[in-house]
Each structure stands twice: as structure tokens, then as C-alpha cells.
Amino acid sequence: DAGITQSPRHKVTETGTPVTLRCHQTENHRYMYWYRQDPGHGLRLIHYSYGVKDTDKGEVSDGYSVSRSKTEDFLLTLESATSSQTSVYFCAISESGRDEQYFGPGTRLTVT
């Protein structure tokens, strides 16, 4: 299995609080992605990174920000969590951006 971990694995938080999810990889892959998965929507891209300090928006980026200060870590921040951000969040990595993605175990986030 690709070396990808996500933390925390589960989190319950209140509306309006900031939340940061972490993705850590040991594969030295250049590309990293954050997705959310909701029933009826499949996987939707939030943000992705194509190198240290290089990031771009996905289709559902509103309310989220990311940072990548080193190759192995990609952070997803919800500045002020809302109930609509209750979801399962997956991190993924890709070596070239042109090949298969390997997914982390996911983080289940509940915003009450």
C-alpha cells in the first residue's frame, strides 16, 4: 500500500470553528489532492497541489484553503466550518499527475 496517512480519522466540531485536516505521504510524489465524498455526488475535488507551495482550486473549493510547505504534507483548512462541510475527506497522491492516484484512508468530519 502507498504510504499515505490522514489525521484525524474522525472529528466532530461545531459550526464556526476552524478545522485543519492533515495528509502525510512517504512516497515523495509530487501531486497531492483533497476530495470530499458525499452520497449522490461521488468524489469531488476541493484543491490540489502540483509541488511545494503550488496549489490550485478544484470544483468545490469555496470555504476551504490548503497549504503545502513540504513535499510530504498537504493541509486542508476549513476556516469556519459549516454543516454543509460534513463529509468524508480523502487525500490522494499521484507521482506524475498523469497516472493513477493512491488514496488515504479518509477523514470523517461532522459539523454540528
Place this chain on the structure above:
Amino acid sequence: EDKVVQSPLSLVVHEGDTVTLNCSYEVTNFRSLLWYKQEKKAPTFLFMLTSSGIEKKSGRLSSILDKKELFSILNITATQTGDSAIYLCASEDSGTYKYIFGTGTRLKVLA
């Protein structure tokens, strides 16, 4: 707007049956189509297709791409209960390094 559509949304079969899952795509800068299997946790990679008409095969699973008609199929023969999962397809946009996922097909195989 780029999109990937999978059908059927869900499917229930009995062990030993053969199933065909469909994925159609409309992607401006299409480069490849990927299939993933998702059981209880993270999606795991099955196939990546870039050329029309060339079948990719792994055991009882196979997949093919039609770039003229803009679709792919995933076949599973002699299904087993362990094949029960959500099957996702995704298309890569070559201009942006983004992958667009379909909503998935939920397959249930009954013993």
C-alpha cells in the same frame, strides 16, 4: 462543463453472474479514463485506459475504452461476494491535472 456519468447507479446480482458497468464522459481535454473499486474505505486503483479498443484485463475484471463514442465499460465475470463495492470511474483533464469522478455504481453480489 466537464462531466462523467456512470450507470447503473446500483446493481444487485447473484454469485456467478456477469456484470457490465458503464461510464460515459464529456471532458474537453481528455487524456485517460481510470476505474477504481471502493469497498468500505479508500478507493483502490483497477485500470487506466488511454487508447480505444485495447482491453485491459486483471483476473475476472476487464475494461475497454471507446474514444469515438466517449465511454468505457468495466466487465466482471463470475462475480463473487467480494466484488461487492462501489465502482468509480474518473477522467483526467490533460490541461489541468484534475480528475473528474462519476458518482459510482454500487454493486451488490448475493451468495
